Amino acid sequence: MKRLKLLLVCLFTVVTCTVFAQGGTVRGTVTDASTGEPVAFASVQVKGTMSGAVTDLDGKYSIMVQSGISDITLVFSFVGYKTIEVAVNGRTIVDVSISPDTEVLEDVLVVAYGTAKKSSYSGSASMVRSESILQNPNSSFEKAMQGKVAGLQVTTSSGQPGATASFRIRGSGSLNASNEPLYVVDGIATSTAEYSVLADRNTSTSSILSTLNPQDIESVTVLKDAAAASLYGSRAANGVVIITTKNGSQGSGRLNVNAQLGVSMVPKYFELMNSAEYYQTVFTSYFNTRQKAGYAASDAAIWANQQTQGLITFNPYSVDNPYDASGQLVSGARIIVDTDWQKEVLKPSLTQDYNVSYSGGNDRVLYFFSGGYFDQEGTSPTARYTRYSGKVNVDANVKPWLKAGMNAMYSFSIQNTEVAGGAGASPLYNSLYFPSGVPIYMTDRNGNYILDKAGEKQFNWLNPVSKDFNPLAIPYMDTHKTKNYRLLASLYTEIKFMEGLTLKTVFSPDYINLYEILFWNKLHGNGPAYGGRSERHQTHDLMYTSTTTLNFNRTFGDVHNVQAMAGYEFWHSTREYALAQGTNFAFDFMTELAAATSALAPSSWTSEETLKSYIARAEYSYDNKYFISGSFRRDGSSVFGADNKWGNFFSVGGSWRIDQESFMQNVEWISSLKLRSSYGTSGNNLGLGRYQSLGIWAAGANYNYGPYPGFGHTQFANPNLGWEKQAMFNVGLDFGFFDNRLYGTVEFFNKTSKDLLYQFPLPSSHGITSIMMNLAKVRNHGVELELGADIIKTGDWLWSANFNISSSRDKILDLAGNDDVVMSTTKKIWKVGYSQYEFYMPTWMGVDPANGSPLWKKDNGTTSEFALADYEMQGRATPWAYGGLTTALKWKNLSLSMMFYYNLGGKVYDGLYAGLMHDGADAGKNLHKDALDAWLPGNTNTNVPIYINSNPNTANSESTRFLYDATYFKFKNLNISYTLPKKWMIRTGIISDVKIYANIENIFTCFKDDWKGYDDIDIYGIGGYTQYAETMPLSRTFTFGVNVAF
Template sequence: MKFGLLPKILLIVKYGYVLLLIYGSLAIIGHTEAFCQKHEGITINGKVSDEKGETLPGVTVKVKGTAVGTTTDADGNYTVKAPKGAMLTFKSIGYLLKEIEVKDQVGINVVLQTDTKTLEELIVVGYGTQKKSDVTGAVASISKERLDNMVRTDVVQLIQGAAAGLNVSTTAAGADPESGAVLLIRGRKSISASNDPLIILDGIPYNGILSDINSNDIESLDILKDASAVAIYGSRASNGVILIQTKQGTKGKAAIKYDFLYGLQNVANFPHLMNGQEYYDFKKGVTNPDDDTEAAITPSELEVYNSGSYNSFTWKDLILRRGNSQQHNLSVSGGAEKTTYNVSMSYLGTKGIVINDQYKRINTRINVTSNIKSWLTLGSSSMAGYINNSGAKPSFIDLFNKSPLAVPFNPDGSVNITPIADDPRKINPIENLLYDDLKRKYSVSSNNYLNVNLPFVKGLSYRLNTGVQYESAEKNWYQGTNTGKSGALKGESETNLGVKYSYTIESIFSYKRDIGKHNIFLTGLLSVEEKENKNSILNGQGFANDFLSYYGITQASKIVPSYNYFKTNLLSQMFRANYAYDNRYLFTFTVRRDGFSGFGANRKYGVFPSVALGWNIANEKFLSGVKETLSTLKLRASYGLSGNQAISPYQTLSQLTEGDYIDGTVPAPGYIPSTLGTAGLGWESTRAFNIGLDFGLFNSRITGDVNVYKNKTNDLLLKRAISAVHGVNSVFQNIGKTINEGIEVSINSRNITKSKFTWDSNINFSFINTEILDLYGDGKNDIANNWFLGEQIKVNYDYRFIGVWQEEDTELAAKYGAKPGYARYEDLNNNGVYDPDDRQLIGSPEPNFTWGLTNNFKYKNFGLSVFMYGKMGTLKANPYKDRNYLIARTYWTPENRNNEFWANSSQANRYLGKGITPSVYDNADFIRIKDITLSYSFAPKLLSTAGLNRLNVFFSGKNLFTITKWGALDPELDAQRAIPLQREYIMGLNLSF
């Protein structure tokens, strides 16, 4: 699948086209400004209320066809300027849009009618949009209010806890938002392959990460979950799809928006590490010194203790600091009759809570749409980004086990690379201050389309989508002769340059017609996509001096180069048919065929069909009498097949690797097999069934949906052991099976809608059960990988800690090789010894129940938003129960016979055998107050005198409280000896004019 010169031609055409559109939009800005200055109009005042006469705050009032507008204050009052003959529009969630022509009146009071058809909003479903009432698949949408009002610096913050079935875990903390976030839609389906969802940005598959996207640019974000919704993306969609649409321009005078926030960060939770005195007492208080090889204080530690200098520092204070972040976002939006534009620029800078942890991101976006003819539309959505997260972070592993009786600095104030003189192997946790570290990334993406409404068939249109993405990343580091690499290595350095490139070309035909009670929407697609990644690495050792840092890597005495490259192609066809009769009976059929170059030679193409049915029960005549009570009731059901490519490039081919051999007594270069080719290797496939119910009660004051699903994934990509006679010990095959079952519930409620006070709520929760059905076809578990039939994919498998051996257990403990005060484990098979058969399943580190709750309150011009979420059903290994962590705690002693923590002895939990140190597993369930935001919107009358349309100030707190029994760093983080979670206090403003 090679396409030769075609992508290069498209690149030239595309960039020339973008430049023309930018030039045209700038001219239009000037024209629009001049037009609006001539037609400033008259000042109009008024009040907006509902049918009951209660005034409505927050109603959007705009001059139609322009960006001029305002919102009503807490008493429903508004002030706006409009020329005579203009049309004013009044819009508010839950109410029908109203338009009033401006004549000679200067006061216009408006009454809005309740909208009982809130499900008529448009939902992005991939390759088009549908009315929500016509959607048959399981699609979750992030609310417009959350998109507009939530204080955030990253897309992940925006979606965490916001949708049922989407589990967003913050697995690592720090300034860099991409450092640790795992997104799972309806759980894990694959055992060894990726479970990441597919991201579609402005209609084109996005190969970057979510944190690269400026969250302020997002207009809509939808999550496709079931087979009917995801099947249009074929062999990549079994893990779900996230659809993101960015903001487009609107006709009228240029509207300028500026958003700013500044935050202060500190540590949310950190354990009390031993100080010098506590460490001295800890060493002196060893219970069994004869058995403890680590009991003695070293001479250098004793010297520091006797001098009293240990009181001058703590490792925690040397590494942790107060962090801060700031974000600026500036956008200009507007347009004329035929061309609209939206241009944005943003900057995010974060100084993390640990030394050398920093992150800077600059984004620019230009979106332009031109209606060249009534039947021809051109559009472009282009983004450029720069990220810099240079800086070597400290070693947190060393922070937790480093003696406080150390010397962190030399007499001249420089970092001491041997803080414990008699143990030079233990590095200084702040040695990272001596490293040179560069991490920068540049990215460009441009999506462009041409849409033609074909005149010869009514309802028939053609759309050409093109997308190009390019990313260049450099990661260079140098650890010189003044660091721990100063010995025989004489310094070490590495330079790493990676380049990613991809393009997508899609031809889409659509036919959309309403014929009486029949609604038809047909879509056909032909798509081609190519990805290319290359990575060049140089590792150097042995430097004469540190002057040139990593720039002098070519002067190293030993240089080891390496190079990685892959290229893949995807050729696809898709057909989708949507049919609705009388807005009651709905039908969707989708089939996609994908050909992927990474599949085996005998299995290049896969077909992925789905079917879905829907019934708008509330539109039946027999329910017409309860329309106000039961405004929406829709039953949905879907079944289909989707895939997970799961295969690395060239994985299906036989490969060789370098392997020297001895020719007599002389080593000679040669090659040995590394991978055995598998011509039949293909995609993992998921057969998914979903049944759902959408509901709306009391004129849609309460809306929501319930989904019950079952996903069965076959042909898992697993390594199977084979005879070494083939030259390799294992081969990849499509052999395993898993199953996911779950329930999802989402409820939105307008609890109180008074003139001066409103209260809205959103709650979502989901329960999921995942099991491994089969691994290698022999009905056996894979204990080495902790994979067990009938259990979750990720489980804890270990000896179970059941307390501490007490003095009355001395005789029994001795049979197990233990002493009083040692950790006690369950003898599962009761054979009188601890052996591998005593290991057992101890829960899972992943939750089976997740939920999120958002409450929004408004009183006059004040707003308060409270967002909390939680996860249940998790058990994790708590490393803080390990004695190697120098955390102040109460140990077992004959006088303090507790069962929580064993005696102060290095052998107390290591006596089961060489290299065996069982973990203690604790409950990691939690409830977190993730975000509380208080805001104030200034009254329109006050703003109009300053020429502003909107001014909103806010104060927000993040990660304020966590309710949990977890006893380590944080229940959500994977690593408990890493950068801790930060608590953040943010203030900022939003203004537009």
């Protein structure tokens, strides 16, 4: 009997072992390592198989395995957490804790043609992640970068939705070519050319980068020195901005929905005269002039009233002659028209942004899909930007030795561009200069509206500023629309030959298609002279990049790491343009060209550009302490001269992790300490015409002003024309103290740019005024400091802060023998030894108390004639320092962040204010309230000259009268958010996360000087100069949103 029992026990044991060898069940719970809370919807997979499971709302999982439990390894992953692998070792219950992936992400930089560890990187690069970008809701990521990176200046030249923001990385290194950096999207060097004819016509901008949905961006890396950027060779002199979009990560499919609604308004207006103030100012001038001519006061008053009403084109008072012979307002006179044109034209607007994404994957396939809709109204009547976008990203491990993937982004956008320049056609211009006494709608003598046959109000078309224009009507009658179709894609394969040796090939098409509609109606504005006019502009740009690289990465003897890359890249662009236009439209409601009875001459052109490149990079590290690196690129460009098409660019760099030395091990308060330095060269070919090096002949109908067609020489060839060259030295110290609670970077750089593109003047006998040559030379040098701190990091509280400051100076070293080049349009001077942004204008000396005449500096005295005034250098537009401060406070699920930006020093010329202080030179235009302090016989102690209608004194000409210190401090952004507790989400059974948030952008700005203009100096650009109403003011925006994850 005992033998039978023993036999049964042995048989049961064998059967049991066999069953477990064939399969079994493993259970467990996945929790957050930092909070201890369960992690719902985490992915659990058996390594090397397709078998997997997903945790439930309590973080629990159960997974069937087909092989022996003792042999398997489970892979645990979830979005935002580190992926871990756990060997089962025969267990049936496996509980794990997973940690947030923050630390790993912070140590990885996306750099040229790959990634690098920040702890060992010898170049200068800064990364801004999506969380920081999305705290500033905008049509494009560019505006959200202001104040986030040391050495990066971001200026937004217009409040037009979809407008371009300008980047300057470590100053400006070019005089005539572009100073914008190279933009690289997911490894594709993309174009930032100003394609829009319409935006250029309307003195506005249209950013091609606005076609990228900021919600799809994972990070933006700014490469600042040669070691970081020179691998992009002839296009990297101005720095490189690498945009990395989101992709899939291991874990079960995750659906994310984000919706936000914003309200924008202009935070500050110019203080303009109201109807009564303007009438009195103009009347007083006419009245005094008439009396000086010997007329009686009563006659002078009647004449002055008539002249004032004739100038305004309307009598805003309830009586015919509101001012009497004593120059006082008569009894019973009241204002019946007082239009605040600024507030009528610039009104609150709405912004909507909706995005959906779905992502996930396993160890075989990762995927990310998204779709977005963005709609931003401008604060001016018809300005608007609408974008529909989509993104698909798939990465697959096809075989153990083969990877493949594709990434595609498509967008369709519509931009209605408000006319900013062009005087009368611009609603912005008219909102400043229309007198308040001009009504919006036609009114009778008592101020009552004159209705049409349908009982509707009729627009008033009479005004002293812009004949036959009304800024609240014309924008709806004319059309200024740009439709942009954009496809940006990349397909890649990566072959693994052996451990550490791979071959990667990437093909990337980039297609841009702009269709622009311009229409001027036949009834009012600019159209009646043509019987109505329409233009259709079509621009195509098909670019493609093919890149093949061989990559090597091996570690020898545990201490020697060698990384190398060699490759070939080919880039080509074919750009096509066509114009069709017509006039004399039979019906105003028909805007298609088929309705035009007169066709104007069409136009078209095609241009091509090619860039071939050989690239190489090598890095060596010893014991994770000492690092050296080098890179080389050889570029051949079709743009440059026949004798100078190829250029070589290189960089060398090294870094030393001092904290890893044995003598530092007992210094507990130093967590990290790294010294790094680099030197390298790069080039600049941005902003140069594709055929600038060639001799060009142009055909004309009247050759040499004669009656016969022929060809004329319009450009001389320059076979030696090449790219601008730059050499940069950089040294930096990265540090972290007290367990990296306090960390930062301090850097010094010096870059010299030579062979700058320069229009060299030619004698008039040549028949051509100048030729483009490589002649000039400039230098930029400066220092940068970045500091970060986790001030409080205990329990439920987290308080962090980040601060950066940058200071740089530019100096012109050579101008090809021309010591002084006056830039009359921007009131600057190029002079050897000085900044290229040096203001050059007369010095304002105030007002002559004897007669109210304006005074400017002349020799050692003054002059009241502007033409005789001395021109002097008045200081540079660029600041001596600038930077940002960001602070974030978190308590449990409640977060608050604030961002500040500051600008120290520099000058800015306020041409808008100057236009409003015309002292009567622009009779009929409205005035700033400061003009109420104009010189009068009873008001001689003033800095505002006498007001004279049709004043010949030109007192508002460009001088230091309107030149201000550009120092300011801006409270740029405030964001508050609350994430609903996990336990609430678990109860729903569907939703995993919900975050609600509110955001305020452009809260307020404090200026050092008595700034008169809009609440943002940025619209004046890097050069700090603007004239008239050439740009739409920036807005203050209140945004409310919700993010839901399923």
